[in-house]
Amino acid sequence: MIGSLHSTGTRLILRSCLSMLCLLPTGTGNTVFFGDLEDKMTAELQGSDHILRKKVLIEINEDFHRADFVVASLKSGLLEELIKCCKEDDDARRELASSAVMKVAGTEEGREHLASKHHLADLSVLLRDTVPAIRENTYRAFLFVAEYRKGYDAVVSFGLLPTLVDLLEEEKMERIIALDLSLIRQLSEAEAASDILLDTPVLERVNKHLQSEDIEVRKKATANISALSFKLIGKKKIILAESIPILCKLLEENDQDLLVHVTKALASLANKKHAKMQIMENGAFKRIKELLKHENPKIRLNIIQLIANSAELPKIKEEVAETLDELRSILENGDKNSEIIKRFAQTAINVITWKP
Numbered sequence: 001m002i003g004s005l006h007s008t009g010t011r012l013i014l015r016s017c018l019s020m021l022c023l024l025p026t027g028t029g030n031t032v033f034f035g036d037l038e039d040k041m042t043a044e045l046q047g048s049d050h051i052l053r054k055k056v057l058i059e060i061n062e063d064f065h066r067a068d069f070v071v072a073s074l075k076s077g078l079l080e081e082l083i084k085c086c087k088e089d090d091d092a093r094r095e096l097a098s099s100a101v102m103k104v105a106g107t108e109e110g111r112e113h114l115a116s117k118h119h120l121a122d123l124s125v126l127l128r129d130t131v132p133a134i135r136e137n138t139y140r141a142f143l144f145v146a147e148y149r150k151g152y153d154a155v156v157s158f159g160l161l162p163t164l165v166d167l168l169e170e171e172k173m174e175r176i177i178a179l180d181l182s183l184i185r186q187l188s189e190a191e192a193a194s195d196i197l198l199d200t201p202v203l204e205r206v207n208k209h210l211q212s213e214d215i216e217v218r219k220k221a222t223a224n225i226s227a228l229s230f231k232l233i234g235k236k237k238i239i240l241a242e243s244i245p246i247l248c249k250l251l252e253e254n255d256q257d258l259l260v261h262v263t264k265a266l267a268s269l270a271n272k273k274h275a276k277m278q279i280m281e282n283g284a285f286k287r288i289k290e291l292l293k294h295e296n297p298k299i300r301l302n303i304i305q306l307i308a309n310s311a312e313l314p315k316i317k318e319e320v321a322e323t324l325d326e327l328r329s330i331l332e333n334g335d336k337n338s339e340i341i342k343r344f345a346q347t348a349i350n351v352i353t354w355k356p
Helices: 008-021 030-045 050-063 067-076 078-085 091-105 108-114 117-128 132-145 149-158 161-170 174-187 193-197 202-210 215-228 232-240 244-250 256-269 273-281 285-291 297-310 314-333 339-353
Strands: none
Touching (some): 030 050, 030 067, 030 078, 050 078, 067 078, 067 091, 067 108, 078 117, 091 108, 108 117, 108 132, 117 132, 117 149, 132 174, 149 193, 161 174, 161 193, 161 202, 174 202, 193 215, 202 244, 215 244, 215 256, 256 297, 273 297, 273 314, 285 297, 285 314, 297 339, 314 339
16 A cells, blocks of 8 residues: 555545554554655655655655654655755755754754764755755754764764854854854863864854844853853953953843853853953943842852952952942842852852951
8 A cells, every 4th residue: 555655645644544543552553654654755755756856855844743753764764865855956855855854853863863974964064055944954953963962972073163163254144143153052062172162263253243233142152152261271262352341241231141141251251360350441340249139040149259259359359349238138138049149159258358
């Protein structure tokens, strides 16, 4: 029966039957039908009828909203055919294929398949595709792959990071720049990632996006600065890249996600004397003192750490001395969100009140 499925309508009828079969207990044999159907689609994608191939790609995208179809496709060689379709000249078929690959990446089994080196190489080419939707689908596929350790290690080992940094300059669409920044941030979890990134013009390019008119781009850019600020070499290079004046300006914004990243980065950077000086020279402590009372506990925690790290300098100690009442209030009245905030508040008090 399956071998005679030459029409789209017939396949749609069978697909409805398969959906009902999925409701049956395991062991009833429905997985055989999945395999046969996916084998049929694989064969049709290998054919020369481009109208039929486009119809098949549309059906695959419909089917791939369900993980069981995706798993079946991985056993049939359908994924390999989809990736071949991503290399075709026809924009419509290429976009449909990239959308299907993105759906594959959205499953655990699919991510593992896509993490192989030859698949990553094929997909990376699509990051420069002329069709924005294809670039977007490809970024989302990489983001799915990079959700787990084996995935982000594989992508970093493949060598994608320098390309992503170049694309921060090449890409002109803000929503895709935001995806690029998200992927760089996700990949920075890999052990070697920060060293690789800091050997590229990443800070120069992220600085530019810190000043974007698009709030999502600014948020993703600050997340990257925050992530790169934790290693000593990262701190030094961020200071040299003159990111701190931009971060101080961003303190004036009201978006909470952005402020979490900005305050976290500044708290980390403030371990270095030159960073403390730049924060002071940019007049940021007025706003820093205001943010000590912010409703978001993450922002408050970052601000308390920033005050504690900065107050080691006598000039800044004088500047932040007026925060002592608020810090003591946190200790006396408690903080409804976190005991750790109280502990850091005590540390900040100790630094501010310490006398040689």
